[in-house]
Amino acid sequence: MTIRQWAACGLVFGLLAGAASAVLAQDEAxxxxxxxxxxxxxxxxxxxxxxWSVREYDSDREGGWTGGETAYTVTIRYLLxxxxxxxxVPERPVKPWRLETTIQYxxxxxxxxxxxxxxxxxxxxxxxxxxxxxxxxVVDDLRADTPFVNADGSRTxxxxxxxxxxxxxxxxxxxxxxxxxxxxxxxxxxxxSRIGS
Numbered sequence: 260m261t262i263r264q265w266a267a268c269g270l271v272f273g274l275l276a277g278a279a280s281a282v283l284a285q286d287e288a289x290x291x292x293x294x295x296x297x298x299x300x301x302x303x304x305x306x307x308x309x310x311w312s313v314r315e316y317d318s319d320r321e322g323g324w325t326g327g328e329t330a331y332t333v334t335i336r337y338l339l340x341x342x343x344x345x346x347x348v349p350e351r352p353v354k355p356w357r358l359e360t361t362i363q364y365x366x367x368x369x370x371x372x373x374x375x376x377x378x379x380x381x382x383x384x385x386x387x388x389x390x391x392x393x394x395x396x397v398v399d400d401l402r403a404d405t406p407f408v409n410a411d412g413s414r415t416x417x418x419x420x421x422x423x424x425x426x427x428x429x430x431x432x433x434x435x436x437x438x439x440x441x442x443x444x445x446x447x448x449x450x451x452s453r454i455g456s
Contacts, residue, residue, distance in 0.1 A: 294340075294342060294366070296364075296366040297342055297363070297364045297365075297366040298340075298341050298342065300364040300366070300371070300390065301337075301341055301342065301343070301344065301362075301363070301364050302341070303390055303394075304344055304362065304390075304396070304423075306423045306425070306426050306429065307335050307344060307362075307421070307423065307429060308335050308336060308337055308344065309334070309335060309453055309454070309455075310332060310333075310334050310453070310454040310455060311332065311333050311334070311335065311451040311452065311453060311454060312330045312331075312332055312451065312452045312453075312454055313330060313331050313332065313333055313349070313449060313450070313451050314326075314327040314329075314330050314449070314450045314451075315327060315447060315448070315449050315450075316447065316448040316449075316450070317446075317447055318444070318445040318446055318447065318448075320444065320445075322445075324448055327450070331349050332349060332454065333346055333347065333349040333451075334346070334347045335347075338361070342363060342364075343361050343362065343363040344361065344362045344363075345359070345360070345361045345362075346358075346359065346360045346361075347359065348378075356377050356378060356379035356380075357377065357378045358375055358376070358377045358378075359375070359376050359377075360373055360374065360375045360376075361373070361374050362396075369389075370387045370388060370389060371387070371388055371389065371390060371396055371398060372385065372386065372387050372398075373385075373386040373387075373388075373398050373419065374386075380407070382405065382407070383405070384400055384403075384405045384407075384417070385400060385403035385405050386398035386399055386400050386403070386417075386419060387399070387400075387402050387403065393422075394422065394423040394424075395420055395421065395422045395423075396419075396420070396421040397418065397419070397420050397421075398418070398419050399416060399417065399418040399419070399440065400416050400417055400418075401416055401439065401440045413437060414437070414439075415435050415436065415437055416435070416436045416439060416440055417433055417434065417435055417436075417446070418433070418434045418435075418436070418440075418443055419431055419432070419433055419434075420432040420434070426453070427452060427453040428450075428451065428452055428453070429451050430448065430449060430450050430451065431448070431449040431451075432445065432447075432448050433445075433446045433447040433448070433449070434446055
């Protein structure tokens, strides 16, 4: 290429880069308005953000709960301009596997979506559901059909109910279903208390 052709290419690239910059530098209020509904819904989960002391209880399948002696800590924080909440991977002294979850609101489908990924089975489990009026987020993995597949080939779906008691306490009830959601049985209960103020 000649120097003149290189210069012409440089001019074209410069114009394209300038146009791209103009598009990317849209008014902040306009950009934020695109996700206004999602942010408003995610604000309902604001009490979940912070550092937490966690205790887990396993169902004994007879209406009682066992465990909960050892606590561990987790941190839940907002991401992406408050468009998502992530529970960072905790160090778990009680169980040998670790879990990371992210919650977001899909304003196009009017559902909350929770994605869970662990370091043992490696499944990305996708849950969808709604926030009920009594500060309970109820999600399950039925629609996404991402159940845990047992060694015998049977499938176990899960439903998660996160209940915000107040700013300093929330819980998660995990229920299991072996019949694709026709019936649910208690599986695990997780209780969280805020650390600090």
